[in-house]
Amino acid sequence: MLKISNYSNLILKDISFILKENENLIILGSNGAGKSTLAKVLSNLIENQSVELFDKNISTLEDKKRVELINYVPPRFEIFDEYITVYEFLELSFIKSIKKEKINEVLKLLGIESIKNRVCVDLSSGEKQLLLLASSLIHNAKITIFDELTANMDISRVKEVYTLFKMDYLKQKIIITHNLDLAFHLKYKVLYLQNGVIKFFGGCEEFFLEENLSRFYKNSLKVVDNHLVVNL
Numbered sequence: 149m150l151k152i153s154n155y156s157n158l159i160l161k162d163i164s165f166i167l168k169e170n171e172n173l174i175i176l177g178s179n180g181a182g183k184s185t186l187a188k189v190l191s192n193l194i195e196n197q198s199v200e201l202f203d204k205n206i207s208t209l210e211d212k213k214r215v216e217l218i219n220y221v222p223p224r225f226e227i228f229d230e231y232i233t234v235y236e237f238l239e240l241s242f243i244k245s246i247k248k249e250k251i252n253e254v255l256k257l258l259g260i261e262s263i264k265n266r267v268c269v270d271l272s273s274g275e276k277q278l279l280l281l282a283s284s285l286i287h288n289a290k291i292t293i294f295d296e297l298t299a300n301m302d303i304s305r306v307k308e309v310y311t312l313f314k315m316d317y318l319k320q321k322i323i324i325t326h327n328l329d330l331a332f333h334l335k336y337k338v339l340y341l342q343n344g345v346i347k348f349f350g351g352c353e354e355f356f357l358e359e360n361l362s363r364f365y366k367n368s369l370k371v372v373d374n375h376l377v378v379n380l
């Protein structure tokens with residue numbers, strides 16, 4: 149269970165909501181709305197006392213315990229070690245003891261065995277995002293927040309990620325995305341942010357009603373054959 153109560157900072161305004169155990173969430177909103185900032189608050193990268201994780205205030209949790217409960221996966225892969233390989237990076241993703249077979253299982257699941265001995269800094273941006281995904285699967289926190297995971301992925305990879313999310317390989321997920329069709333089909337609960345304010349928090353079906361689409365996206369979207377597409 150995740151709960152945030154009356155949180156405000158320079159960007160976010162009076163944020164409160166509860167996500168029940170095993171409920172997944174999509175966070176939507178335009179550029180600069182505050183989505184990444186909210187994710188950093190929920191994972192305590194922006195320190196606060198307004199978030200409760202599984203009935204414990206996040207400010208009271210030791211780092212080791214907190215990372216077991218929540219993992220923020222950033223939109224860009226950044227690393228200072230120029231020489232570390234994919235395999236070595238994944239070894240560092242375990243919270244407890246390293247299980248080599250788990251690394252091979254995840255590499256196979258994502259179809260990225262061929263890059264396992266490559267140096268991380270040389271990967272393409274899409275490959276780096278797959279590495280972040282692999283790392284989060286190994287980390288396997290109770291709640292994983294993905295910040296624009298699919299932004300640099302090709303379409304077939306986006307489809308694979310969608311399938312993976314549907315498989316419940318990870319426990320509880322919070323997904324920040326600009327891919328509305330992905331959000332529409334995942335059918336998770338939706339939180340819509342506008343200028344740091346929650347304008348919608350509720351079911352997917354309700355959010356994607358025509359009246360809400362025109363309220364939040366004006367005439368920039370249309371539904372074609374049960375898919376949300378840009379109304380060019």
Ligand SMILES: Nc1ncnc2c1ncn2[C@@H]1O[C@H](COP(=O)(O)OP(=O)(O)OP(=O)(O)O)[C@@H](O)[C@H]1O
Pocket residue numbers: 159177178179180181182183184185186
């Ligand atoms: N460390 C910071 N210091 C000052 N302003 C910041 C900082 N981080 C973010 N902001 C500002 O806060 C606002 C919200 O940023 P945030 O990254 O949370 O938006 P977002 O909804 O994730 O946007 P996008 O969809 O473009 O990624 C932006 O105007 C941004 O410039």
